[in-house]
């Protein structure tokens with residue numbers, strides 16, 4: 001159980017940022033992860049009055065406010081149709097609807113959990129985080145940045161026309177993933193993002209010919225997984241995860257090319 005001494009609904013991002021510089025204070029999203037801990041919180045800083053609960057779409061990008069819930073992302077028609085349901089597929093097994101109605105995208109991406117489905121999916125797109133002080137940072141850089149006291153304001157996803165596909169493997173449908181995998185493709189650039197290794201998602205770029213053979217796809221999946229490290233925990237061994245990554249990368253590629261094979 002955690003305790004909170006004081007609760008403040010921030011009136012501005014500057015005020016929230018100032019409060020967040022004290023190590024006892026925390027920004028609260030849906031509080032689902034925070035409540036699993038035993039932190040003695042000085043001031044809980046609530047961002048819910050700062051209009052960060054909308055998903056905006058323009059010609060170039062989608063902008064998802066930090067207080068949008070995973071359910072908002074899952075149900076957004078524009079995101080689903082542009083990215084072929086990538087994001088809704090990535091969150092659909094996260095516990096249940098009630099939970100996804102509370103968990104925020106800000107809390108999820110700021111936390112950079114190793115098991116994160118949504119981080120794995122977003123990493124395969126041209127995504128950025130907007131930080132209040134740190135400005136706009138590519139997600140692939142943010143993943144490896146140290147945790148600090150900045151505030152994640154928005155997620156930005158560029159509309160660059162890439163196709164994408166997401167798959168995870170779980171012991172049971174609402175458990176944490178044993179392995180998470182997203183693949184995306186734009187022209188002859190391909191990207192594979194693999195999470196729950198069990199470490200944080202990593203991104204690898206690769207190429208494929210226009211009509212790849214099964215052999216070429218097998219080879220590329222093997223080459224990518226060789227570049228990644230996997231680990232063992234209660235959900236799976238290093239060897240099992242490597243095998244899963246190989247299979248899920250291939251299945252995602254297959255789904256994107258949709259039968260456009262050389263053989």
Ligand SMILES: Cc1cc2nc3c(=O)[nH]c(=O)nc-3n(C[C@H](O)[C@H](O)[C@H](O)COP(=O)(O)OP(=O)(O)OC[C@H]3O[C@@H](n4cnc5c(N)ncnc54)[C@H](O)[C@@H]3O)c2cc1C
Pocket residue numbers: 026027028029030031032033034035036047066070093094095102103104105106107108109110111115116117118150151152153174175176177
């Ligand atoms: C039981 C359980 C099962 C789960 N299963 C899965 C799963 O299978 N797959 C998966 O991907 N995820 C899973 N999750 C994680 C979940 O989807 C959320 O990512 C998680 O709860 C964090 O979101 P939140 O809004 O609750 O954040 P909170 O708990 O409110 O905050 C988490 C952290 O982020 C910080 N924070 C919050 N918002 C911001 C912000 N805007 N800027 C800076 N810092 C911020 C907080 O200070 C805190 O340190 C699970 C969580 C739980 C509790």
